[in-house]
Amino acid sequence: MLVHMQIRNLAVVRSLDVDFSDGMTAITGETGAGKSIALDALGLCLGDRADADLIRAQATKAEVTASFGLAADSQALLWLRQQEYLQDEDGDDGLCVLRRLITREGRSKAWINGYPVTVTQLRELAPLLVNIHGQHEHQLLTRNDHQLALLDAYARHQDLLQQTETAYRSWYQLRKEQKQLQQQQEETAARAQLLNYQVAELNEFALAEGEYQELELQHRRLSNSAALSEDSSFALNALYDGEHNNAYSLLQSALTRLEQQLDVDPQLEPAVRLMREASVQLEEAARELRQYQDQIELDDEQLQLTEQRVTQAIKLARKHQLEPDQLAGHHRQLQAELDSLAAHEEASQNSGERVAAAAESYRKAAAKLSASRIKAASELSDRIADSMRQLNMPHGRFVIEVTHQSQAPATRLGTDEVSFNVTTNPGQPLQPLAKIASGGELSRISLAIQVITASQLTTPTLMFDEVDVGVSGGTAATVGKLLRQLGVTNQVICVTHLPQVAAKANHQLRVDKVTDGESTETHMISLDQGERVIELARLLGGDQITAATKANAEELLAVG
Template structure:
């Protein structure tokens, strides 16, 4: 719950330090005194937008600090741990606003974003403003109130998750469907090209091997003739061959080196040359013996080589890239085939998801319908105590499978009210007056707050348009809520203030140049005087004081 609020240089507040207690606390004061300033300051701690006009005139910055006891607030504690903001027993939120309108936010001394403030705030405080009743006229607010009361977040999440998957599948299916004609034309072209390349079935690196063999076979006769001639000149010629000439020279030089050692290197070179020529001749003979002129092989290689060149020109790729091109077309063709199969799969998936969505949305509708009956009964009981004794109230939940599928289900939800006997039930905006709307809205807020289990709830002049005995009932309603949680209520009604466990007075002072607002906790006798002022105005009478004591049961 909220333990303390410190406000510096905010609006018409120079310095304000307030300690809060559990139960219901009424905040009263004269009109224009600034009763809602503390609420506005708390709103900034919960992530509301800051403006330069919020800084007190003449000050360079405004600063608001709120301290909360976490106690058994498991949600807040878990969130703080997840964000590594270290909070177990207490949490301190600070907001600083410069005179230029820039702001900074801190949780437990660590700088944070406004989104983080808002995310933490939902675990700490619920604020119900004086214009909240008008929001009740909106269908979204009526649905939210019912869903909050029903407390079925898991069902809401299931519907939302299935709807998200359904939307994604539907978009994918639509995209494939829209491009089906172009894909079919491309698939037919690819099918012809792939079949053609499949029939040829060139292997990786095959063209390079094929090209080399084609060159060799195309020149096989010349290779044979020239190789045979070279072998004859090197080794086999009877009258003349290179090996015999080198050997004769080697023999002569070997004899002459005995007379001149300078010939020894030449002898070594001739000896090596003899060995090299003999080895070359041996390998050339083996080459000649292995060289075959095979017209059938030549024809086969010629045909495959020519076909490879033809396909490469046809597909506008280099012959060396024909294999890679074939694999690319195969992959694209398979993808297109899979897209066609994917259409069938998506069609089946959409049917399955639609059925799953319908079942889950129906389950959500049933849960809403059950909660609607309970909430309608509770609200009707409360508003009948608020001088609407003949009123009838009903949350109408209509499931319509023909409505567009949404993440919130397929329910039409509206509040129907009849305020007078014989009057047919109709929507709030058509039936309820301003005062009646205030009473219905307040009953809904209080009942919903009881079920949401928010530790601190603030009601900012939500009793506007209510008076007399009805105000006493409202006060008792808020006090009952204060027995379970901390309730802060800004009010101008003595009947409501008298029901509070505690009371604070807001006052405003001006010296003609500056204006300041102060807030102080009232003791019991001070409460009597403040209630008497609310009853009788500025001039306190004994009758008003006695009436105030009676309201506080202090006689």
């Protein structure tokens, strides 16, 4: 709950420190005194838009600090722990301090427990700390989207809302992907047709990786086979097979004569050794040449087939604008692209089944959500009707109509239409809340709805800013009673001009505006019992406080 607020140089406030307590607190004061300053200041701490015009005249900056005490199981404490914004590691102090600074240049800074944060983060934390009900909220009540939000808040079926939203997002994403797949399929149809032709042609030719280099080598060998045979035969005769003066015979003759001279001069040994090795090498070369000659093919038919394959490879490569030795790799790439397009087409065909399944999941989730809304609508309708009768509308009827259309356009909130319908007079038919003619009746109905729905919220602090406008007399006392009852489970802070409401509060703060002729300041003070009597008497009778108004005020406090 809100335990303390410190305001510096905001609007007509120079310096203000206010302590708040649990239960119901009423804030009263003369018209124009600035009773709503605490709500405005708190709004800044909760992420409201910062305007340099809010800074007090002659001041360079405005600053607001709000301190909250948190229960051990509160959602706010869990959020702080997840964001690592606790003042101590365990969060045992149960304190959350929000601070907002506005400069004359229009800049704004914010802190949570001393940690710099963004305004967006303040807004994330805000609904976990405070729920503010404004005096013009009855205008929002005429909107169907706000009525739906109130019904969902009362029903407290966050899990069903989450399931419906998750199913909606899944369905939406799959439909988006399906549309993209269909568009891509149309765009790639021509490409797939071309690829089918190209891959079929390359499949028929079936050039293997590295095959073109082998074809080139084979072609050179076959086309030069006669010359290769002639030259290798000449070399073989010169080295070994020739009858006269072949290299091997000459080497053997020279080697024999030198070996006979080794005993005479051992220095011939290195030369002899090299000649012996050369002799072995010549024999090896001759053997290799014989084997080479055996495998030389003088095959014109094979040469023709090889030439045809090389020519076809060059033709296909030119067609695809690349080198022949790149053709096999290009073939592999085209096949991969064609496989991808085929998989894409299959995915496009399967996407329809996935979309249909997602749609079915969404419709089921929306139907469960609708059933929960219908049940909550019946209960809430009865409670609001009871409150209307307490608020001086004895013939009031209130019905929340939930219309579920299973095939209605999908939204993240389901497919329901919600309408708040009311009648306040006998014989009048139910009609939408927006058609209520009496502003006073609308204000009272709005108050009943706000109080009842607020009782379902887990937010620890509820603030009401003059929501009792248009209410008076005995009805005002009932309003105060309702707020007092709400203060049993929540901290309730209520800005009011009605003494009957203020008298029901556990605590009361008075707002005064003081001027010295040159500047104006707003103060807020906590009232004791005697001061509350005087303030209530002022609310009852204006500036002239009489014994009668004081007695009336004391009676109100006693009843409260």
